[in-house]
Amino acid sequence: MLETLIDTLFLKTHNTRLVVLGVTFLGAAAGLIGSFLLLRKQSLLGDALSHATLPGIGIAFAVMTALGMNGRSLPGLLLGATITGLLGVLGVLAIRRTTKLKDDAAMGIVLSVFFGLGIAILGMVQKIPGQSSAGLESFIYGKTASMIEADFILIAITLTISVFVSLLIIKELTLLCFDSNFASTEGWPVLVLDILLMGLVTAVTVVGLQSVGLILIIAFLITPATAARFWTHQLRHMLWLAAIIGAVSGWLGASISALYPNFPAGAIIVITAAAIFLISMIFGRAQGVFPRYLRHRQLQKKVGRQHLLRSTYEILENSQESKPLKNLAIPLELLRKHRYWAKGELSKLIRQARAEDHIERQPSGELRLSESGFGEASRITRNHRLWEMYLITHADIAPSHVDRDADMVEHLLGAEIVHQLEAELELSKSTIESPHVI
Amino acid sequence: MNINDFHIITVGVLCAMACALPGIFLLLRRMSMMGDAISHAVLPGLAIAFLVSGSRTSWGMFFGAAVAGVLTALFTQWITKFGKVERGAAMGIVFTTLFAIGLLIIEQGAGNVDLDAGCVLYGALEYTPLHLVTLFESETLIWQIPHAAMVVGTTLLFNIIIITLFYKELTVASFDPGLAETQGFHPKVIHYLLMTMVAVTTVAAFEAVGSIIVIAMLIVPPATAFLLTHKLPVLIGMSLALAALAAILGHLSSQALPTLVGLPETTSSGMMATMSGFLFLLAWLFGPQGLVKRNTGELIEPD
Amino acid sequence: MLPDHPPEFPLAVHDLTVAYHRKPVLWDLDLNIPEGKLVGIVGPNGAGKSTLLKACLDLIPKTSGEVLIYGKPYEQQRDLIAYVPQRESVDWDFPVSALDVVAMGTYRKLGWFKRVGKAQREQARAALDQVGIGHLADRQISQLSGGQQQRVFLARALVQDAEIYFMDEPFAAVDAATEQAIIELLQNLNARGKTVLCVHHDLATVSRYFDYLVLLNMRIVASGPTAETFTRENLHKTYGGKLNLLDDVAEALKNIGR
Numbered sequence: 001m002l003e004t005l006i007d008t009l010f011l012k013t014h015n016t017r018l019v020v021l022g023v024t025f026l027g028a029a030a031g032l033i034g035s036f037l038l039l040r041k042q043s044l045l046g047d048a049l050s051h052a053t054l055p056g057i058g059i060a061f062a063v064m065t066a067l068g069m070n071g072r073s074l075p076g077l078l079l080g081a082t083i084t085g086l087l088g089v090l091g092v093l094a095i096r097r098t099t100k101l102k103d104d105a106a107m108g109i110v111l112s113v114f115f116g117l118g119i120a121i122l123g124m125v126q127k128i129p130g131q132s133s134a135g136l137e138s139f140i141y142g143k144t145a146s147m148i149e150a151d152f153i154l155i156a157i158t159l160t161i162s163v164f165v166s167l168l169i170i171k172e173l174t175l176l177c178f179d180s181n182f183a184s185t186e187g188w189p190v191l192v193l194d195i196l197l198m199g200l201v202t203a204v205t206v207v208g209l210q211s212v213g214l215i216l217i218i219a220f221l222i223t224p225a226t227a228a229r230f231w232t233h234q235l236r237h238m239l240w241l242a243a244i245i246g247a248v249s250g251w252l253g254a255s256i257s258a259l260y261p262n263f264p265a266g267a268i269i270v271i272t273a274a275a276i277f278l279i280s281m282i283f284g285r286a287q288g289v290f291p292r293y294l295r296h297r298q299l300q301k302k303v304g305r306q307h308l309l310r311s312t313y314e315i316l317e318n319s320q321e322s323k324p325l326k327n328l329a330i331p332l333e334l335l336r337k338h339r340y341w342a343k344g345e346l347s348k349l350i351r352q353a354r355a356e357d358h359i360e361r362q363p364s365g366e367l368r369l370s371e372s373g374f375g376e377a378s379r380i381t382r383n384h385r386l387w388e389m390y391l392i393t394h395a396d397i398a399p400s401h402v403d404r405d406a407d408m409v410e411h412l413l414g415a416e417i418v419h420q421l422e423a424e425l426e427l428s429k430s431t432i433e434s435p436h437v438i
Numbered sequence: 439m440n441i442n443d444f445h446i447i448t449v450g451v452l453c454a455m456a457c458a459l460p461g462i463f464l465l466l467r468r469m470s471m472m473g474d475a476i477s478h479a480v481l482p483g484l485a486i487a488f489l490v491s492g493s494r495t496s497w498g499m500f501f502g503a504a505v506a507g508v509l510t511a512l513f514t515q516w517i518t519k520f521g522k523v524e525r526g527a528a529m530g531i532v533f534t535t536l537f538a539i540g541l542l543i544i545e546q547g548a549g550n551v552d553l554d555a556g557c558v559l560y561g562a563l564e565y566t567p568l569h570l571v572t573l574f575e576s577e578t579l580i581w582q583i584p585h586a587a588m589v590v591g592t593t594l595l596f597n598i599i600i601i602t603l604f605y606k607e608l609t610v611a612s613f614d615p616g617l618a619e620t621q622g623f624h625p626k627v628i629h630y631l632l633m634t635m636v637a638v639t640t641v642a643a644f645e646a647v648g649s650i651i652v653i654a655m656l657i658v659p660p661a662t663a664f665l666l667t668h669k670l671p672v673l674i675g676m677s678l679a680l681a682a683l684a685a686i687l688g689h690l691s692s693q694a695l696p697t698l699v700g701l702p703e704t705t706s707s708g709m710m711a712t713m714s715g716f717l718f719l720l721a722w723l724f725g726p727q728g729l730v731k732r733n734t735g736e737l738i739e740p741d
Numbered sequence: 742m743l744p745d746h747p748p749e750f751p752l753a754v755h756d757l758t759v760a761y762h763r764k765p766v767l768w769d770l771d772l773n774i775p776e777g778k779l780v781g782i783v784g785p786n787g788a789g790k791s792t793l794l795k796a797c798l799d800l801i802p803k804t805s806g807e808v809l810i811y812g813k814p815y816e817q818q819r820d821l822i823a824y825v826p827q828r829e830s831v832d833w834d835f836p837v838s839a840l841d842v843v844a845m846g847t848y849r850k851l852g853w854f855k856r857v858g859k860a861q862r863e864q865a866r867a868a869l870d871q872v873g874i875g876h877l878a879d880r881q882i883s884q885l886s887g888g889q890q891q892r893v894f895l896a897r898a899l900v901q902d903a904e905i906y907f908m909d910e911p912f913a914a915v916d917a918a919t920e921q922a923i924i925e926l927l928q929n930l931n932a933r934g935k936t937v938l939c940v941h942h943d944l945a946t947v948s949r950y951f952d953y954l955v956l957l958n959m960r961i962v963a964s965g966p967t968a969e970t971f972t973r974e975n976l977h978k979t980y981g982g983k984l985n986l987l988d989d990v991a992e993a994l995k996n997i998g999r
Contacts, residue, residue: 039835043527044471098729099722104526105661108470109718112654116711119651123705124696168854175845179831182897185798185824185907186849187816219534226527233881235836263545267538274535281521289520522834 016258018152019211023250023269026208029159030217031224031246033166033200035239038225039177040197045089046221048107049198050205050214052088054118056080057209062125074151074210081206088114089198093191155207162203165196173197174235212266219270220246227277230284245280249273301352308349309358309377310384311338312369325378329368386421447689449587450710453643454681456594457655459601460635462677465660466612467632471526472511473656475533476633477640479510481540484641489543499641507637508630510536593642597635601674604628609670647707654711655681658718665721665728684714748812751776751821751905751936752797757806759789759796766792768960770806774953777934779927781941781951781967785980788958790940791827794907798824810905819849823903825894827910833882839893840865840878846900868896871929873922888919895926906930906937912950913942924950947971 037043060080064073088110095106166173175183176193184190201221208217228241253269260268282289315330315338336346350367353359358373369377464470483506484499491498510532517528601608611625636656643652663676688710695709723729746753754772758765767789774780782790795801797808799815810818823846843865844857851861869875872892882890891911898906911923927950930937941947947954947967954970956962962979963970 038524038527041524041526041832043524043530044474047471047474047530095722099665101661101664102468104468104470105465105657105664108474108653108657109661109715111474112651112657112711113715113718116651116654116708116715118708119705120692120708120712123708171848171851171857172853174837174841175848178835178837178842179826179845181795181800181826181830182824182845184800185819185822187819188848216534216538218530219538222527222530222534226521226523226531229523229836230521233836233883234838235841238836264541267541267545270534270538271542274531274538277531281517281523287522 016254018149019265020251020254020258022152022155023211023254023265024247025156025159025250026204026211027220027224027246027248027250027269027273028243029163029246030204030208030220031228031242031244032163032239033197033204034221034225034246035228035242036166036173036177036197037201037221038229039174039235040194042103043222043226044104044107044218045092045198046201046205047218048092048111049085049089049202050209050217051111051118052091052114053081053085053206053209053214054115055121056082056084056118058118058121058125059084062121065125075154078154078206078209081209082202084114084118085202085206086198089202090195093194151210155211158203158207162200166200169193169196170239212269213264216266216270219273220249223270223273223277224249227273227280227284230280230287233286245273245276249276304345304349305353305356305358306380306384307339308335308346308353309369309373310381311335312367313374313377313381314338327369327371327374329362329366332365332367335367383421389421443689443693445584445587446706447686449584449590450647450685450689450706451682452587452590452594453647453652454655454659454685454710454714455678456590456597456639457643457652458659458677458681459594459597459674460632460639461656462660462663462674463608463612463632464636464656465664470657470661471529472514472633473636474653475514475529476507476510476636477652477656479533479536479540480506480637480640480644481537482506482543483509483540483637484644485540485543500638503637503641504634506536507633507640510637511630511633589642593639597639600631600635604631608632647710651707651711654714655684658711658714659684662714662718662721665718665725680717681714684717685710687713687716745771746773746809746812748809749776750774750809751811752938753809753812754793754797755807755809757793757796757808758804759792759801760804765804766959767796770961772955772961772964774936774938774955776936777931778936778953779931779951780936780938780953780955781947782938782955782957783941783944783947783979784957784962788979790957791909793957794909794938794940798822798907821904823898823901823906825898825906825908825911828887828891828894828913833885833890835882838879838881839869839874839885839889839896842882842893843868843878843896843900846897849901864900865896868899869893871899872896872926873918886916888915891915891919892922895923899926904935906935908937908939910940910942912939912946944976 034043034046037046057077057080060077061072063080064070064076069076091110092103092106095101095109096103099106101109172183172188172193175186175188176190176197180190183193204221205217208220212220224246225238225242227245228238231241232238249269249272253272254265256272257263257265257268280288283291285291312330312335313325315334316325316328319330320326320328341349350359353373354361357370358376360368360370360373362368461470461473464473480503483502483504485502487498487502510529513532514525514528517523517531518525521528523531607628611628639656640652643655647655659681660673660677662680663673666676667673689706691713692706692709721728746755750773752772752774754770757767757770757772759767770793782793784790792801796803797815799808808815810821815822840862844861846868847857847861847864851857866875866878869878869892872895874889874892874896877885877889882893885893895908895911898908912920915923927937927939931952939951941950948971952967953965954967955964956970956975956979958979963975
């Protein structure tokens with residue numbers, strides 16, 4: 001079994017080779033174009049579009065049969081699908097522009113009505129005497145048992161053109177997705193660009209219909225792009241990543257499904273993509289849930305550390321008259337009373353500070369900063385006071401409100417900003433008085 | 439027209455009206471596509487329930503559907519909030535994945551029984567008269583209705599009751615969730631209540647019209663009514679009327695239209711969806727805000 | 742060419758009416774904006790200030806009337822115009838950097854299919870420097886503060902080297918530093934003879950920032966140099982309750998044919 005899988009993955013098995021290749025290519029194209037769809041906030045348009053292709057397929061079958069051709073010839077069916085698909089999308093745009101109905105309603109209307117019409121037409125068409133229309137339904141679920149070479153070539157060409165076009169107008173599409181009003185004032189034909197984008201989506205959808213099926217091509221257009229977003233903040237990288245994720249989902253999914261021929265390939269592919277999405281959502285470096293949580297924890301630690309050190313420093317200042325400040329031990333009780341600490345927070349911060357070598361061991365009930373800790377505390381307190389000064393002199397905030405604002409912002413101060421502040425306040429003292437009573 | 443047609447139309451009308459009711463609030467909350475999502479996503483729920491219970495029409499189905507509906511809403515919400523993903527994309531990911539899982543379960547476990555995915559999706563309205571239940575039996579009179587009609591009729595009744603009970607909560611929560619929250623109406627509960635209604639209605643209808651056609655009935659009659667009026671009670675009444683009309687016209691045309699082109703009849707459910715679209719088109723072109731009446735230069739309030 | 746609207750005016754608006762669902766929002770506007778002024782457009786909320794801007798830029802359709810830029814229709818004069826929209830009009834989570842956004846101002850000159858190159862990036866950086874956030878060029882826009890985002894928009898307009906600048910509420914909810922930067926930018930443009938139109942919400946600062954005013958409440962209440970236009974009487978007419986008559990007419994129009 002494993003050998004079969006590996007053989008399929010590496011395209012050694014003849015009858016699955018085309019399928020796996022085709023689906024991989026499809027995944028890449030869908031990932032790329034789906035990214036623009038996501039950024040344009042029109043992800044579900046793929047859903048409406050794919051449903052809208054059904055009447056076209058039925059009509060194409062009927063027409064071709066009536067003309068005496070093979071009713072199931074793929075290019076003909078796909079042409080029919082494209083025409084009604086595009087009509088559907090135009091319908092969505094039209095409803096949006098001319099009625100008070102919003103996006104969701106417009107898409108839902110087109111989706112359901114066209115699909116219903118498609119079902120009705122298929123119902124009629126299936127009863128045409130003399131022609132077999134079995135397999136038209138495979139457009140709904142996908143059937144990748146095998147792919148004949150002619151079909152593969154058609155798919156490959158369509159996808160190549162789509163990818164090429166989208167890369168050609170990448171900056172126009174970016175502008176369209178980001179700020180369509182600005183694009184309009186700059187003379188870019190927003191409607192044309194929108195329709196172009198829809199055309200690209202249509203191409204991918206129609207081609208994907210017969211591989212992974214109508215309902216599941218939607219997933220291909222949405223999931224890889226959404227997954228990619230979690231890993232990067234840069235558009236180019238997102239596009240690449242979406243294509244790769246789409247390709248991998250297709251590749252893995254098609255290969256696995258070759259092992260279990262009675263499983264719809266589309267289903268396995270979608271689940272693969274969803275698994276990648278889930279991993280991305282949780283672990284993706286740029287926006288994933290877990291990294292965000294870690295960053296938040298880090299910030300909290302930083303904030304807590306600064307609170308601890310600054311409080312210690314201020315207590316030292318209060319208890320000593322002469323300068324320079326001596327680094328003495330202070331009773332813990334004083335620290336506890338100095339500011340508000342959440343339950344258990346103070347002990348946790350002290351542990352953390354010990355681990356960072358900012359605090360030295362002392363008899364219980366007392367706390368003493370290490371040499372490095374003392375230097376750090378001095379620096380932090382100075383920054384804090386500088387910032388307070390700045391807020392007061394430049395932002396007209398009553399002094400008693402200052403501490404809270406400074407508390408939040410100062411934790412992000414870096415050396416460069418500190419220099420700036422000093423320059424602004426024209427100070428050269430090594431320590432600064434607190435502008436309000438501690 | 440014979441008694442069968444009458445049965446079919448009855449089931450269709452009840453279906454359409456049952457769907458239109460929750461559909462109105464989906465429309466108002468700009469969540470129409472959620473109806474689409476849920477009707478796809480109920481598939482795994484149905485499949486599991488079917489496998490477990492072994493029969494196609496049972497309470498298990500409704501339960502499975504309700505669970506699937508709530509899960510869809512939950513997962514979508516979760517992904518939108520925690521993943522900070524745009525709502526439409528989140529919906530798309532959730533329902534396609536659930537649907538794929540459902541397909542797998544069906545092909546896997548039920549390949550030999552009559553839970554054919556196609557049937558689930560677009561139903562077989564024409565067969566409903568074949569499955570009748572007796573409502574009333576006496577010496578001289580037997581009153582039978584299709585089983586589907588009973589199921590859908592009951593669902594319709596439930597929907598009416600829920601909407602009546604929660605009328606003001608639904609209205610407030612749809613219009614202004616913030617206000618609803620401060621008034622203690624728990625818009626979240628209302629939200630999941632609505633989703634459950636959609637899921638249960640979907641399942642009730644699937645025997646007759648299939649879950650995909652349900653979307654048409656959820657969205658199109660309310661949207662059509664929306665083009666004609668903005669007063670909520672009138673909107674509700676009109677949605678029901680339009681839904682019923684679409685069902686009737688749908689069945690009649692499914693018999694009549696194909697013969698015009700020399701073909702035998704076609705699926706009623708497909709034509710019902712088409713007819714609802716046709717009514718929408720009429721309202722779009724000729725309604726009070728209709729395209730025909732308007733001159734250019736009138737614009738729609740921009741988003 | 743229109744009489745009363747000679748072509749030396751950067752912006753000429755003739756009989757402009759804009760209606761939502763048959764209820765007029767802008768009513769029979771007639772306006773000539775002279776060259777080289779810093780123009781503030783003020784009025785109460787819902788008075789149509791944004792609508793005026795958008796109608797001039799063809800972003801929303803006009804029910805009737807014409808807009809001319811230096812005597813010619815807007816479509817022929819796009820090179821002379823730069824637009825700074827409201828900040829809320831875009832999604833700031835979009836995966837681009839400040840530099841990318843500013844570079845979008847160079848797309849038109851680049852034309853179709855061509856990529857953004859070194860020259861464009863340098864122009865963008867220079868513009869960002871001019872508004873004081875050159876050091877943030879490579880930062881993702883989601884990591885910028887509101888004021889910094891506003892300055893990114895301004896830099897994008899700068900890069901276009903236009904003659905007329907349309908700005909929609911550039912001062913809304915910005916910090917003091919950004920406010921200062923915007924003022925300096927406006928004065929710089931003014932010194933170079935450019936015309937700037939700003940929709941502005943804050944009456945307290947209007948007379949400080951702008952040397953020409955348009956008081957708008959569905960129709961032009963008054964327009965002209967600030968000193969002459971910013972009078973108590975005019976303000977009362979714009980903001981006070983004397984608009985009832987016009988409102989009633991608008992309501993009545995809406996109900997015809999119901």
